[in-house]
Amino acid sequence: MQLQELIEQIQKKKSMLCVGLDVDLEKIPKHLLELDDPIFEFNKAIIDSTQEYCIAYKPNIAFYEAYGLKGWQALQKTINYINEHYPEQFTIADAKRGDIGNTSKMYAKAFFEDLNFDSVTVAPYMGKDSIEPFLQFRDKHAIMLGLTSNEGAKDFQFLENKGTLLFESVLKTSQTWVNSKQLMYVVGATKSSYLKKIRQILPDSFLLIPGVGAQGGSLREVCEYGLNSTYGLIINSTRGIIYASREKDFAIKAAFKAKALQEQMQPYIT
Numbered sequence: 001m002q003l004q005e006l007i008e009q010i011q012k013k014k015s016m017l018c019v020g021l022d023v024d025l026e027k028i029p030k031h032l033l034e035l036d037d038p039i040f041e042f043n044k045a046i047i048d049s050t051q052e053y054c055i056a057y058k059p060n061i062a063f064y065e066a067y068g069l070k071g072w073q074a075l076q077k078t079i080n081y082i083n084e085h086y087p088e089q090f091t092i093a094d095a096k097r098g099d100i101g102n103t104s105k106m107y108a109k110a111f112f113e114d115l116n117f118d119s120v121t122v123a124p125y126m127g128k129d130s131i132e133p134f135l136q137f138r139d140k141h142a143i144m145l146g147l148t149s150n151e152g153a154k155d156f157q158f159l160e161n162k163g164t165l166l167f168e169s170v171l172k173t174s175q176t177w178v179n180s181k182q183l184m185y186v187v188g189a190t191k192s193s194y195l196k197k198i199r200q201i202l203p204d205s206f207l208l209i210p211g212v213g214a215q216g217g218s219l220r221e222v223c224e225y226g227l228n229s230t231y232g233l234i235i236n237s238t239r240g241i242i243y244a245s246r247e248k249d250f251a252i253k254a255a256f257k258a259k260a261l262q263e264q265m266q267p268y269i270t
């Protein structure tokens with residue numbers, strides 16, 4: 001998907017919401033477990049009920065790989081369902097990949113060509129040649145970990161060298177790579193106080209912001225400090241939406257939660 005299409009969708013729906021699809025068979029309503037493909041049936045119901053309030057979906061690949069072949073098939077059916085029924089939705093394979101060049105190229109083929117996702121999350125630890133293969137695919141995007149939402153972010157990302165934090169160096173360096181315009185960045189909502197600083201380094205890039213809802217990040221702070229001239233934000237919530245209810249009304253309750261988040265974002269989208 002071209003960035004312009006994403007921006008137009010944000011404007012049209014007055015939403016920057018991304019719904020995470022991290023399906024845990026222990027958390028989904030029990031009646032679904034009797035069906036042939038409970039993971040896909042759960043996703044399909046969540047997607048149909050939330051699609052009018054969001055602009056993106058992000059299945060976290062771990063939750064599919066954990067169920068082996070059946071999990072992977074459910075992932076395939078889910079991405080095909082979104083692409084067929086809601087092609088305007090931006091899709092993110094949250095896989096956090098990155099390896100030596102020829103391996104990264106195969107990861108990119110898997111998510112961009114075989115599964116046809118618009119983007120994939122990548123980890124920058126191995127540097128330029130581990131990320132550039134993801135940027136060779138036209139209209140596809142790599143979303144690189146910038147400053148993550150978790151506690152352990154402080155172990156490496158805040159290491160300081162001559163007044164510069166490691167995550168700042170990573171962001172700056174990645175902007176020099178070939179096709180860096182196709183890069184987006186993950187910044188945890190729990191680290192929203194750093195967004196102003198990050199916007200100085202990345203004024204134009206889209207940021208994927210996980211961590212509102214279950215992890216306690218503030219949506220208001222994310223919008224106040226993170227927006228740029230093309231909105232520039234994809235704000236993810238997963239457990240707060242998809243597990244709003246574990247009963248038969250799960251899809252309706254998920255839609256209420258998605259709508260509530262969309263309404264909080266609306267004033268920031270003019």
Ligand SMILES: O=C(O)c1cc(=O)[nH]c(=O)n1[C@@H]1O[C@H](COP(=O)(O)O)[C@@H](O)[C@H]1O
Nearest residue numbers: 060121148149186188210214215237238239
């Ligand atoms: O790359 C991610 O999406 C990600 C990065 C990060 O720093 N923190 C983070 O929570 N995530 C993912 O975002 C989702 C957050 O889910 P909830 O906390 O349930 O909203 C999970 O799929 C995480 O793996």
